[in-house]
Amino acid sequence: MSPNGWAFLVILFTFGSCESIRPICETDDCKKTADRILSYMDPSVRPCDDFYKFACGKFLETAELRDDTTQNSSFIQVSDILEDQLKAIVFEESRSDEPYPYQTMKHLFSLCLDEDKIDARGVSPAVSRLAAAGGWPVLGNWSEFGWSFLDTEIRLRNLSIGGGSLFQISVSIDAKNTSKRVIEIDQAGLGLPREFLVKGLSDPIVQAYYSYMVDIAEMYGADRRLAQVKLNESLMFEIELAKITVPREQRRDFERMYNPYGLEDLMAEFGWVNWAALLESMMPASVQLRKNELIIVNEVEFLKKLEVFLQKYSDEVIANYMMWQAAGDMTDILTNQMRNRKMEYRRATVGIAAREPRWKECIGVASSLSLALSSLYVERYFDETSKKAALNMTNMIREEIIRDIQELDWMDEETKKRAAYKASQVVQHIGYPDELTDMNKIEEFYKGLDIDKDQYFEALIDLSRWANDYKFRQLREEVNRTDWRSHGTVTMVNAFYNPMENSMQFPAGILQQPFFSARIPQYVSYARIGFIVGHEITHGFDDQGSQFDYKGDLDEWWGKESKENFKKKTMCMINQYASYKESQTQLNLNGINTQGENVADNGGFK
CATH class of the missing domain: 1.10.1380.10 (Neutral endopeptidase , domain2)
Incomplete structure (x- = not known):
């Protein structure tokens, strides 16, 4: 048996037996996935003794920590892939026939790159x-x-x-x-x-x-x-x-x-x-x-x-x-002098040893025109099959969560019905909204934005003023939970749950390897991004999300006894995590401030 086939057998037998023997996936995507899994594992460790080291021991030993970050993980690796994709977009020379939002985004990026010109003006x-x-x-x-x-x-x-x-x-x-x-x-x-x-x-x-x-x-x-x-x-x-x-x-x-x-x-x-x-x-x-x-x-x-x-x-x-x-x-x-001094400050406070390359800093600035950048990203890089596959997966996981809710023994029947209904009503924003591919929509959104063509500082001031005006214009607009403008920023390696929308978002940026691919067996994606899906849906029932009903309104929808039971279980988790001590600093976790993420993590794993 090939090493790649062995990697998938490790996964299958570690997580449980299968109902039937499936053929080994031998495609290039599967082989790369298997190689990645093998490179992370430490087979010298018994999984029953320390499963984390068994699954990730080699990664912990070999992963390099860049000076411009304080961590390395799958999220960082996918972020690096995404940044390289965005780099290819923003470094492209802007064409005169290109839509105005694209031109403006690329122009802002080029102004940011010109450090000599920025330094020449100083702080004036x-x-x-x-x-x-x-x-x-x-x-x-x-x-x-x-x-x-x-x-x-x-x-x-x-x-x-x-x-x-x-x-x-x-x-x-x-x-x-x-x-x-x-x-x-x-x-x-x-x-x-x-x-x-x-x-x-x-x-x-x-x-x-x-x-x-x-x-x-x-x-x-x-x-x-x-x-x-x-x-x-x-x-x-x-x-x-x-x-x-x-x-x-x-x-x-x-x-x-x-x-x-x-x-x-x-x-x-x-x-x-x-x-x-x-x-x-x-x-x-x-x-x-x-x-x-x-x-x-x-x-x-x-x-x-x-x-x-x-x-x-x-x-x-x-x-x-x-x-x-x-x-x-x-x-x-x-100036560079100021940015370097801020870097020293960050080194003292959070441990980051070096600034990012300037092009990365400037991608962050270009991302201020997030809908324009996201539109180009989806056009160039997003695999359309991933959107449908991810939607199918989120629907199946949601159904499992609803079944779990119905089997709870500490929640009264009426509260169970409301909780299950809330889960069924979660609005899913997967990949990207269709409007991102409609240039008329993009141009309409950025109508009225006019940034300085020559000076970086003034260009950002113009952008800030436009963004503030946009926020206050929204004051008189009816809220739409499916508003594409609110969910059109997809160049991110993260996922979100919004309690006041009862919605979750999985942007295009996270729906790529090693988290997700429609071209590898589903059990691999379930083990990776499936956990994140469960995590986000569970946020609707953590200490904060539980305060909002199926529409996203702040409303007490819990039965009195069920609410008390929930508080007791939440306190148990607060105490559990507060007892954990970080090995390097010897500081205990704050169980109160982390309870939302801890509840969601446990829900995701389940």
Whole structure:
């Protein structure tokens, strides 16, 4: 028997016996798949002793870790394949007869590649915008006279260079009526995760953040000694701000975070912000703010505390914090020196040792025009047979999950019916939406987008402004769970479940080897991407997905006793995973924050 045939026998006998002996697949695709499986395995390990090392031992020994990443896995390998495919697309010379969205996407990529031109301009385009937003005290171009944080917030947003450092504003789907969209206000967006900031300046990660702040400010033109003093004050402000934000562990309850206000009620309760002026400044001319506009406040107590908190600090400290957040956000689109310094910061905080090649960074930028890039990708690379095969597989796995639900002994019959119905109503977005192949649709979507033809910085500002206007134009649009625009970004190696749509998406980027192929036996694909399908459907029943009904509305559809049983089982899993310790850091997992993924993983394996 050939080695390739042996590999498949290993799989068959490891996972269980077959009802009948099937002929060995000897196609090139099967041989390559078998070779890959064999190259990962360590047959010296007994599978009953350590199945993971048996199946993946050689991979663990031989896999190389690139300097520009902190991991290696099948996801990374498929991502590398995808990036090479996208590279071939974006490096193609744009033709004059090519559709405008394709030309714009490729032009943005070429602007990004021209590092010499970007470096020649230095930081001047960013400094001029910071000045237009009111100035950054650490640069000496700020005046306290007439300054207010609200005016600064409005200017930062209008200039498309920031906003959200004190509270975040977005357009979201209404969790309790998912056919509509609403304005949502959330707590501050911080420059460093809350978990680190609350530890204070003695924490090594916070120290690395402070050093990064000072170095970047100096690159913007600040006096180093002044920057050290002023940004220390700014960092202390941010540390204290982090302490009044709500930790992630408490932000998994959507009911708690759904606090509806009419605009007038919001102005009455939180009158220290002129919300009407701020929201009107964010809207395009085609959208008018309504007197009775529905606004969802995620963290009411945070907004109450923020009013008192801001009164403790001088305008200069607040201005330094707000402008640092804006300045820090722009480092990626400025000089090589800044990007290299950010790389050093990432090395200290997450362990990445080197920047990606510039072309990879620029593919990330070109992906800002995701529908244009996805359209070209599907046209060039996606195997159409994969879409049908993957859809058949997801349907079969869903039916198995429904059968599992019906056999649960801890859930009452009515809740079982509702759970099974929810699973049956999951909207599946497999591969790509058909509209991606319709150039009229693509051109209509990008209508009105006009980016700077010569300067990279300005081109990205133009794109950011257009994207913000698009989001707020959606405020008056009816929500469509099958909207191709929402599911048309397919150049990703990932899969998603959206609880407010009760939908899952398997984009074209993940439907390729080694995860999936229509040209290899189905049992191989079931073992690989079948797990991911089960994982995503199970997200509809994890601690967060379970809060939404079959339509995606935030609604209590569980029977009381079944809900209590669910909470007990969830707590059991929280405790189980919280007992696991990571070998290198000797830190225990956070069972609360990881519970959604842990529940989904167990569902996927089953």
